[in-house]
Amino acid sequence: MTSLVYGPSDRWAVVTGAARGLGKAISERLAAVGFLVAGIDLSDTIHASAKSLPGEGHVGVVGDATAPEALAEAFAAIPADARLSAFVANAGITDPGDSLTYPLESWDRLHAILLRASFLGAREAAARMPSGGSIIITGVTLPVDGGWAALGMGADD
Numbered sequence: 001m002t003s004l005v006y007g008p009s010d011r012w013a014v015v016t017g018a019a020r021g022l023g024k025a026i027s028e029r030l031a032a033v034g035f036l037v038a039g040i041d042l043s044d045t046i047h048a049s050a051k052s053l054p055g056e057g058h059v060g061v062v063g064d065a066t067a068p069e070a071l072a073e074a075f076a077a078i079p080a081d082a083r084l085s086a087f088v089a090n091a092g093i094t095d096p097g098d099s100l101t102y103p104l105e106s107w108d109r110l111h112a113i114l115l116r117a118s119f120l121g122a123r124e125a126a127a128r129m130p131s132g133g134s135i136i137i138t139g140v141t142l143p144v145d146g147g148w149a150a151l152g153m154g155a156d157d
Helices: 021-032 046-049 068-076 104-126
Strands: 011-016 036-041 058-063 083-089 134-137
Touching: 011 021, 011 068, 011 104, 021 036, 021 083, 021 134, 036 046, 036 068, 046 058, 058 068, 068 104, 083 104, 104 134
Parallel strands: 011 036, 011 083, 036 058, 083 134
Antiparallel strands: none
16 A cells, blocks of 8 residues: 655645545545644534544534535634645445335435535536646445445445
8 A cells, every 4th residue: 555645734635524434534644644634414423524534623514425515614713824736525325225116305415415516516616726636526335136235435334
């Protein structure tokens, strides 16, 4: 595995779905290599998750990554003189169901979390990275086996 070493701790990353699972692991890795992390999650455990990261200065924001206002709050946690270097769209859910009876409300919720939140966050991040940076969007799987299931990569069982 390649060792990642980054410069001064004024480099920030915003991570959605950061309270647990893959989002927390991504946040831990980013913090371990010198990033300050602004994590956003629906769960209020995001505060404890941010506090548990290596180093000091990380921020946890309770909010819905599908809402522009909540994402703006997470990005606003980064000091004006600091550099946003990375955005990780990791928020996800698991909501399997039968194709023929799957509720439209559940379908819309899935798309809001997996697609809308990624788009909104990436758009906000790109606007704040005039000299470049990294935008990472975790994926989903859509197996077909008599129905369908979607697995958000940040979801826990």
